[in-house]
Structure formats: C-alpha cells, structure tokens
Amino acid sequence: MTAGQEQSAEIVITARNLGKMFRLYDRRRHRLNQLLFGWRRNYYEEFWAVRDCGFDIRRGETVGILGVNGAGKSTLLQLVCGVLRPSTGYVNVSGRIAALLSLGAGFHPQFTGRENVYLNASALGLSRQEIENRFERIAEFADIGEFMDLPVKLYSSGMYARLAFAVCANVDADILIVDEILSVGDNVFAQKCQRYLNRFREHGTVLFVSHSTAMVASLCDRVLWLEHGRLREHGAAAEVCAHYLASLSDADEDRPAFHVENADGRWWAPPAPPLLSDVRRHKAGRIVISEFDPFAPFHGYGGAVIDDVALHVPGGCRISEMSGGDEVELRIAGHATREIGEPMVGFILRDRYGQGVFGDNSYVHCRNSLPSIAVDEGFEGVFRFQMPWLADGNYSVTVAFVEGTQDDHTHLHWIEDSLILNVAGSRVARGIVALPASDIRIEVAGAVG
Numbered sequence: 180m181t182a183g184q185e186q187s188a189e190i191v192i193t194a195r196n197l198g199k200m201f202r203l204y205d206r207r208r209h210r211l212n213q214l215l216f217g218w219r220r221n222y223y224e225e226f227w228a229v230r231d232c233g234f235d236i237r238r239g240e241t242v243g244i245l246g247v248n249g250a251g252k253s254t255l256l257q258l259v260c261g262v263l264r265p266s267t268g269y270v271n272v273s274g275r276i277a278a279l280l281s282l283g284a285g286f287h288p289q290f291t292g293r294e295n296v297y298l299n300a301s302a303l304g305l306s307r308q309e310i311e312n313r314f315e316r317i318a319e320f321a322d323i324g325e326f327m328d329l330p331v332k333l334y335s336s337g338m339y340a341r342l343a344f345a346v347c348a349n350v351d352a353d354i355l356i357v358d359e360i361l362s363v364g365d366n367v368f369a370q371k372c373q374r375y376l377n378r379f380r381e382h383g384t385v386l387f388v389s390h391s392t393a394m395v396a397s398l399c400d401r402v403l404w405l406e407h408g409r410l411r412e413h414g415a416a417a418e419v420c421a422h423y424l425a426s427l428s429d430a431d432e433d434r435p436a437f438h439v440e441n442a443d444g445r446w447w448a449p450p451a452p453p454l455l456s457d458v459r460r461h462k463a464g465r466i467v468i469s470e471f472d473p474f475a476p477f478h479g480y481g482g483a484v485i486d487d488v489a490l491h492v493p494g495g496c497r498i499s500e501m502s503g504g505d506e507v508e509l510r511i512a513g514h515a516t517r518e519i520g521e522p523m524v525g526f527i528l529r530d531r532y533g534q535g536v537f538g539d540n541s542y543v544h545c546r547n548s549l550p551s552i553a554v555d556e557g558f559e560g561v562f563r564f565q566m567p568w569l570a571d572g573n574y575s576v577t578v579a580f581v582e583g584t585q586d587d588h589t590h591l592h593w594i595e596d597s598l599i600l601n602v603a604g605s606r607v608a609r610g611i612v613a614l615p616a617s618d619i620r621i622e623v624a625g626a627v628g
Contacts, residue, residue, distance in 0.1 A: 189273075191354060191384050192236040192259060196268030198408075199229045199254050228254040230408045233268075238353075241385040243399035243416060245392065245423050251408040252388045256280060256358050259386065274353030274384070275304055279343050288332035292323065292342055295331055299343070303350045313349045320371070321345035341368055348375050355379055356386045391533035393575050393596045396420040396476045417476050424595060425478035464503035464568045464605040469598055479592040483522075483552075483580045485513040488597040493563055503568030503605065504615045511560040511578050513592065515552040519582050522552055524560025527577045528600075536574065536611055537567070542585040567614055570607040574600040 202223040204210055209222035216222075229251045236242050244252045257263040259270055260278045286295045296317055300310045318327055321341045326334065331342070347355065355376075376398065379385065389395055395402060395416060402419035404412040412419050471488045489497040491508040501507060511524050525540030539562055552558050560580075576598040581588040607613045 189238045190235045191238045191273045194270040195233045197232040198267035200266040201226045227408050232410045241380050241399045243395035243402040244388045246405035250405040276354045277347035277350050277352035278356040280358045286331050292327040299346045317345045317349050354384045358388045392420045420476040421478045465603050467500045467601045475594050475596040477594040479590045482517045483515045483591040485592050487512040488578050506565050509562045514557045519552040521582050523581045525579050529575050531573050567612040568607055569602045571602050571605045
C-alpha cells in the first residue's frame with residue numbers, strides 16, 4: 180500500500196454504540212421533583228433521538244445522511260461536532276470540523292455580520308490575526324454588501340446561510356458538515372457552494388444531510404440511512420438512495436386512499452386547451468436536456484423495465500435543447516418481463532431541492548382503454564404538453580411504470596433523475612415557473628364616480 184493509499188484509508192470519524200437520550204417532562208414542576216425525589220422514581224419519559232449507531236468515515240469520503248423528519252439526522256451531526264454529549268457509546272473525530280448545522284447557529288443576533296465572522300471563526304480555531312488575513316475572502320464569498328455591518332437579526336435566511344458558509348469555507352477545515360442549510364440560498368449562491376464542495380471533496384471529508392436523494396446520490400460516496408434514531412442501512416450511495424425511495428413509496432401506498440361514493444361517475448377529463456402563442460414572442464429560458472441516464476437511482480418490484488426516456492419534437496425526433504413555451508413530447512419507453520394487465524406510466528419534474536414542479540400520469544386519460552402488455556412486449560408512454568417557463572437552474576425528470584389504479588398500485592420500475600434539464604436565461608423573476616400568456620394588457624375604465 181502506498182503512502183497516498185494509507186492516507187486515504189485513514190479513519191477520521193469513528194462512532195460505536197452511539198446514542199442520545201432526551202428527558203421529556205409533562206409538567207414544569209416535574210423537573211424540580213426529579214431533582215429532589217429522583218432517587219425514588221423518574222418524573223420524565225425517555226426519548227432516544229439516536230440509538231446504537233456505529234460507523235467509520237475515512238479521510239476524503241463524502242457521506243450522506245438520509246431519513247425522514249425526526250429520524251435523528253441533526254442529533255447525530257451534533258454528536259459528531261461535540262455540540263451534544265452522547266448518552267451511550269462514543270464518537271472520536273480526528274481533524275478540524277467546520278459545521279453548518281442550522282440557520283444562525285454560532286451567531287449572536289445583536290452582533291453585526293463582521294463581529295459574527297470573528298466570533299464564529301474563532302470558535303472554529305482561527306486566531307484573530309488569521310481571521311483578519313482572511314476577512315476579505317470571507318466577505319467576498321458571502322457577497323452580502325453593506326449588510327456585513329448590520330446586526331444579523333435583520334438578515335434573511337439566505338443571508339444567514341451565505342455568511343455561515345463563507346466562514347466555513349475559509350477556516351481550512353478537515354471535515355465539513357452540512358445540514359440542509361443550503362436549501363435556503365438562491366440559485367447563484369447554491370452553485371457557488373456546489374463548486375466549493377466539489378473542490379473540498381478532493382482533499383477533505385464531507386458529512387452531508389439533505390432531503391434531496393438526487394443531490395445525495397450525485398454528491399456522496401456512501402450513505403447512512405437513519406430510521407427512528409437507528410442506523411437502518413449503510414452502503415453505496417445509489418443503492419441506499421434507491422432503497423430509501425422505495426421505503427417512502429411503500430409508506431405512501433399503505434395509507435388509506437380517500438374514498439368518494441360513485442367516484443367513477445365523477446371523473447372527467449376537460450378538453451385540451453389550444454396551444455398558447457405567447458404575446459411576448461421572443462424566446463426565453465434556453466433548456467439543455469441531458470441524455471437518458473440508465474444508472475440513475477431507481478426502485479421497484481420488477482415486472483417491467485424502462486429502457487429510454489427522451490423529449491421529442493411532437494411526432495418527430497428527440498431533442499437536446501428547447502425553450503420555455505415550446506410544445507414537446509416526453510416519451511418513456513420500456514418492456515415488460517411479465518404480463519401486465521393494468522399498466523400506468525407517469526413522470527414528475529423536480530427542481531434542485533427535490534420539490535415537484537409539475538407532472539402527470541396516464542391513468543385518467545387511458546383508464547377506459549388500457550392495453551394489456553405481454554411478456555417481452557415493448558411499450559411507450561407519450562405525454563405531449565407545452566413546456567412552461569422555468570426559473571434558472573437544474574431540474575430532473577423522475578419517471579415511473581406502475582401497475583394498478585391511481586390510488587392503489589405497485590411500483591414496477593421508478594427512476595429518479597432519468598433526465599437532467601439545465602435552464603439558463605429565464606424570464607422568471609418570481610416563483611418557480613411562468614406560464615405562456617395569449618394576452619397581457621391594461622384597460623382604462625374611465626372616470627370613477
């Protein structure tokens with residue numbers, strides 16, 4: 180083994196039997212009772228936010244942490260950082276940690292941004308002279324202008340995130356811990372942070388928490404999946420992300436569907452509106468479309484395989500770019516590995532935070548004329564629509580082939596991030612999307628009164 184390999188194999192974070200228990204009191208007086216009479220009985224209930232967790236993280240690895248809200252992700256990070264003391268077990272860390280745990284963590288609301296830079300950076304181990312030497316770099320990275328000399332209690336959540344990340348990016352940390360804080364930044368800042376993370380990963384270790392499985396799968400080498408405070412799975416990022424998504428889908432399917440008496444008679448599909456020719460005419464929002472990624476995270480029980488996903492000119496060839504307002508066809512092609520009696524195809528366009536922007540499926544339109552698909556027979560789901568204008572940034576297309584009805588179905592093959600859409604030059608100033616408009620005007624009603 181070479182010296183470089185030995186260094187890359189060095190373990191920088193070790194956790195064994197790690198657990199954190201919080202005491203929950205029903206009434207305020209129970210705290211005093213516990214202090215005075217706790218030797219007789221306990222006046223609290225135990226809540227284990229983290230329990231029996233054990234893992235090793237090596238230098239240079241990027242490790243994601245997944246789990247639903249309340250799974251124990253933030254508590255685990257606080258134990259690693261030393262903010263919380265474990266109730267059981269231990270965690271050992273080798274190297275300087277820079278942590279972005281929550282908005283405002285380590286900041287004093289009455290202090291200015293400048294004062295909080297000195298406070299936060301000194302807590303991360305820098306001397307005053309080192310902070311002074313790096314202050315201009317920190318200010319440039321944060322890019323909050325005159326707000327640097329205003330109290331941080333006046334900051335928006337985005338400015339909090341900018342200042343916190345700017346400090347962490349300039350303290351020469353060995354380990355960077357990021358807990359969902361980047362989701363509050365604007366698109367330009369998020370891209371700046373992404374570039375920094377990519378550079379940092381070349382020499383440092385990253386612990387990354389996000390609800391976006393797409394971001395975790397693309398950024399991380401391995402993933403820890405927490406469930407009810409325990410480590411449910413630990414392994415390769417793509418594999419664990421796929422299992423996690425499958426678990427979320429199964430949980431949704433277990434919920435009782437909303438029932439309406441004589442629901443069949445109430446379903447109706449309105450006639451398709453005509454395609455809008457926008458009055459503003461000029462093109463805006465250039466959208467570059469990636470090739471289909473067959474190795475993107477996926478899950479499903481089998482029975483069908485999605486072989487290709489692409490955007491096409493209506494009735495024509497596939498395309499690699501388009502503009503907002505264009506009419507396109509999304510084609511989802513695959514084949515069956517067993518007979519499928521109630522096929523349904525669907526898609527969701529998600530933004531960079533994993534939020535669904537829009538989507539559709541074939542159920543309502545095709546449910547009265549469903550084709551049966553035989554073993555080894557191919558299929559293609561086709562959706563023709565007018566692409567709305569999207570805000571600048573990256574978007575992903577999730578596609579699925581399922582069997583059953585809209586309320587009761589089984590996922591056969593579900594692929595996250597099958598296509599990536601990059602939007603630049605958008606005219607969207609507010610919100611996520613803008614819609615083509617056939618008419619925009621101001622009418623003068625004449626004298627009032």
